[in-house]
């Protein structure tokens with residue numbers, strides 16, 4: 001394989017001149033540049049990425065940190081980030097952090113040693129202190145964990161209000177919420193949206209809340225407990241789709257029919273919700289658009305690090321499927 005020295009020899013110039021041509025920095029006269037370009041083509045020379053990263057302090061690499069690769073929401077998000085980064089000639093690295101600060105810090109240090117150009121982070125555990133260790137542009141995606149960073153999110157509060165209002169509109173009067181981890185900003189906002197609707201003076205309904213940690217099994221366990229302790233429940237709003245599926249599984253194992261006895265709505269709009277039986281009604285997030293926008297914003301920041309902070313919040317939309325049903329229809 002040809003080296004930079006071979007190129008210099010064929011072009012009849014120094015290695016430093018070839019390097020200046022490759023990195024487009026410093027003056028090189030037009031004829032010399034032409035000779036170097038011809039030598040590169042003739043030798044089919046491919047500059048070594050590691051060497052270039054060391055020289056320029058850039059690797060043309062972007063990383064995405066996600067808290068749970070097992071949750072289909074995140075591969076769907078990652079797909080969009082990958083598409084946009086690839087389109088802009090960046091390579092893409094996916095890091096699963098389990099929302100564990102130790103893992104986050106280990107990945108952060110390793111990536112910075114490889115001169116990563118920027119990082120998109122979905123996290124609820126990163127501290128302000130640990131953010132100081134990052135010296136490349138960062139975008140917070142889906143969850144807000146610092147007021148200093150540009151963010152791409154959805155309107156979680158309004159989405160949760162609409163989900164709860166939708167169940168009330170179906171005739172549900174005893175609605176439970178299965179929340180995400182309370183340290184996640186979006187879980188907190190979804191919980192608040194639910195509480196504000198059930199406690200609204202127009203309705204004044206009792207509230208039932210249990211934490212399912214955005215996890216299917218945990219949601220199934222807490223839903224089983226809720227349904228056993230509160231047989232009066234006629235609606236569940238789960239803070240994400242995998243927990244919605246967990247709640248439906250819990251109902252099934254207790255002989256409670258969804259949607260005849262219990263309506264279930266969730267939040268996300270992952271493909272798995274469509275495939276569940278019954279298919280899951282949800283507040284759909286524009287997952288692909290969120291990932292794509294975060295990647296675009298990161299690339300803009302890499303190219304111009306002085307860009308001011310931006311917060312973009314998409315809206316969510318109701319997708320009605322088989323897991324919810326109007327109560328007055330139930331006796332038909």
Ligand code: RIB
Pocket residue numbers: 071073142143184186214239240241242267268
């Ligand atoms: O399903 C994963 C959840 O965690 C989603 O609701 C998403 O918004 C994320 O924070």
